Amino acid sequence: MTRVPPPIAMLAELTHRCPLACPYCSNPVELARQDRELSTETWISAFRQAAEIGVLQLHLSGGEPASRRDLTALVAAAREAGLYTNLITSGIGLSERRLAELDAAGLDHIQLSLQGTDAAMADQIGGYKGGFDRKMQVAAWIGAIGFPLTLNAVLHRRNLHQLPRAIDMAVEMGARRIEVATVQFHGWALKNRDALMPTRAQAAETTRIVAEARARLKGVLVIDYVPADYHGDYPKRCMGGWGTSGLNIAPDGQVLPCHAAQTIPHLRFENIRDTPLADIWYDSPAFNAYRGTDWMAEPCQSCERKTKDFGGCRCQAMAIVGDAAATDPTCIKSPHHGALQDRARAHSESADAALTYRTAPGKPIPAE
Amino acid sequence: MEATDIPGLPRGVRLHFDKIRETWVLLAPERAVTLDQIGHAILSEVDGQRSFGDIARTLAEKYSAPVDQIARDMAGFLGALRDRRFLDVTS
Numbered sequence: 001m002t003r004v005p006p007p008i009a010m011l012a013e014l015t016h017r018c019p020l021a022c023p024y025c026s027n028p029v030e031l032a033r034q035d036r037e038l039s040t041e042t043w044i045s046a047f048r049q050a051a052e053i054g055v056l057q058l059h060l061s062g063g064e065p066a067s068r069r070d071l072t073a074l075v076a077a078a079r080e081a082g083l084y085t086n087l088i089t090s091g092i093g094l095s096e097r098r099l100a101e102l103d104a105a106g107l108d109h110i111q112l113s114l115q116g117t118d119a120a121m122a123d124q125i126g127g128y129k130g131g132f133d134r135k136m137q138v139a140a141w142i143g144a145i146g147f148p149l150t151l152n153a154v155l156h157r158r159n160l161h162q163l164p165r166a167i168d169m170a171v172e173m174g175a176r177r178i179e180v181a182t183v184q185f186h187g188w189a190l191k192n193r194d195a196l197m198p199t200r201a202q203a204a205e206t207t208r209i210v211a212e213a214r215a216r217l218k219g220v221l222v223i224d225y226v227p228a229d230y231h232g233d234y235p236k237r238c239m240g241g242w243g244t245s246g247l248n249i250a251p252d253g254q255v256l257p258c259h260a261a262q263t264i265p266h267l268r269f270e271n272i273r274d275t276p277l278a279d280i281w282y283d284s285p286a287f288n289a290y291r292g293t294d295w296m297a298e299p300c301q302s303c304e305r306k307t308k309d310f311g312g313c314r315c316q317a318m319a320i321v322g323d324a325a326a327t328d329p330t331c332i333k334s335p336h337h338g339a340l341q342d343r344a345r346a347h348s349e350s351a352d353a354a355l356t357y358r359t360a361p362g363k364p365i366p367a368e
Numbered sequence: 369m370e371a372t373d374i375p376g377l378p379r380g381v382r383l384h385f386d387k388i389r390e391t392w393v394l395l396a397p398e399r400a401v402t403l404d405q406i407g408h409a410i411l412s413e414v415d416g417q418r419s420f421g422d423i424a425r426t427l428a429e430k431y432s433a434p435v436d437q438i439a440r441d442m443a444g445f446l447g448a449l450r451d452r453r454f455l456d457v458t459s
C-alpha cells in the first residue's frame with residue numbers, strides 16, 4: 001500500500017441532540033445519549049491533535065451543535081489550534097447574542113441547512129413548528145454579522161420542486177455557496193425511501209436546473225451538487241476515499257472513517273478518550289480496512305476508475321448488498337445494480353408514504 | 369480583470385502555512401487550495417487596497433519579469449479564485 005496521507009478534514013459530531021427530527025438525518029439510528037458525550041476538554045484535545053496531524057478544516061456538526069452549551073469555547077479552542085472552523089447548523093438554538101459570541105471566538109464559516117423554502121414544507125420535514133421562521137431570523141443575523149454562509153438544501157421527492165426558490169434564497173441571503181444535496185440513503189433516510197426517493201424524471205430535472213443556475217450565477221453563487229445516486233451510473237467517491245482525506249468523531253468519542261461506518265458490523269472503532277488520534281488515523285484496523293485499492297474484489301479490482309471513486313461507498317454496499325467490501329451497487333458494473341434501480345423505481349413510485357421522523361437520543365427507535 | 373480593479377480576500381478566506389505538508393494553502397469554506405510559489409507570491413500582495421495594476425508592477429520588479437506576463441498569470445489565477453467566490457474584486 002502507498003503511504004497514508006495526513007487527513008485534511010475532520011467532522012466533529014458534538015452531540016446527537018437536535019430540536020429537529022428530519023426523516024433523512026444521517027445520524028445513526030442508534031443515537032448517542034447526552035451522558036455519553038465528550039467533555040469540553042476532550043474535544044479541545046481532539047482539535048489540537050487533529051491540527052498536529054495535518055487537519056486543516058474542522059466541521060462542527062451534530063445533531064445540532066448549538067445544543068452544546070460550550071459551543072463558543074469549542075470554536076475558540078479550534079481557532080487557537082489553527083483550524084479553519086465551520087459550523088453546520090439548522091440555526092435553531094442560535095440567538096443574536098450567541099452569534100456575536102461565535103464571531104468574537106473566530107468562527108470562520110456557517111453552513112445553514114434548509115428543509116424547505118416555506119414554513120409549510122420546512123416545518124413538516126423538520127418536524128418542528130416555527131423552525132422555518134426562526135431559521136430566517138437566524139439567516140438575517142448571520143448576514144448582519146457578515147459570516148461567510150453556505151446554504152445546504154437537502155432535496156428529495158417531496159421538496160425537489162422547490163430547488164429554484166432555494167437557489168434564489170441563497171442569493172438573497174448573500175450566501176456565497178449553496179449545496180444542492182439530493183438525499184443520501186444512510187441512517188434515518190433508509191427508513192424513508194418510500195417517502196423520499198426522487199423519481200428518475202425529478203433527478204434529471206434537478207441536474208438541468210443546477211446546470212442552468214451555475215451558468216447564470218457564475219461569480220455570484222457557487223453551486224455544489226450531490227446528484228441522486230440510486231439513479232446514476234457510477235458511484236460517488238465517498239469521503240475522498242476511505243481513510244484518505246477525512247475522519248469523523250462521534251459524540252461519544254468513537255473515531256470513524258465516515259459518519260455511517262458504524263453500520264459495518266465487523267469493524268471496531270477506537271475512542272479518542274483512550275487512543276491518540278495519530279495512532280487511530282495511521283494504525284487503526286478500521287481505517288486500514290478499505291484504504292487504497294488492495295481490498296477490492298472484481299469488478300472494481302480491474303476497473304480503470306478504481307482510483308477515481310475507490311469503489312464507491314462501503315456503507316451503501318453494506319446496507320444493500322450485505323457486504324461492505326462489495327462494489328457499491330449504485331455502479332452499473334455491480335451485479336446488484338439492476339435490482340437496485342428496480343427498487344429505486346418502486347420506492348419513487350410508491351404512493352406518498354408517511355414520514356418516519358428521527359427520534360431523540362435514548363428514545364425508542366421506530367420500526368420500519 | 370482591469371488594471372484599476374482592487375482584489376481582496378473576503379472574510380472567511382485566508383492564507384495559512386501548513387506545517388505538516390510544508391506548503392502555503394488558501395483556506396476557504398469547505399476547501400483548502402494548495403498554493404505554488406507563484407500563487408503565494410500573488411496572494412501575499414493582495415490586500416484589498418492596491419489595484420491589480422499596482423500589484424503586477426510590484427511583482428514584475430521583484431521577480432524581474434515582464435509586467436504583461438505577470439498580469440496574464442495574475443488574471444488567470446485571480447479570475448479562477450473569483451469564480452469560486454474566494455476573491456472579491458472592487459473597481
Ligand code: SF4
Nearest residue numbers: 018020021022025063
Ligand atoms: S438532519 Fe435534521 S434532525 Fe438530523 S441533525 Fe440535522 S437538523 Fe437535526
Ligand code: SF4
Nearest residue numbers: 300303305306311331
Ligand atoms: S467497478 Fe468499482 S471502481 Fe469501477 S466504476 Fe464501479 S465502483 Fe468504481
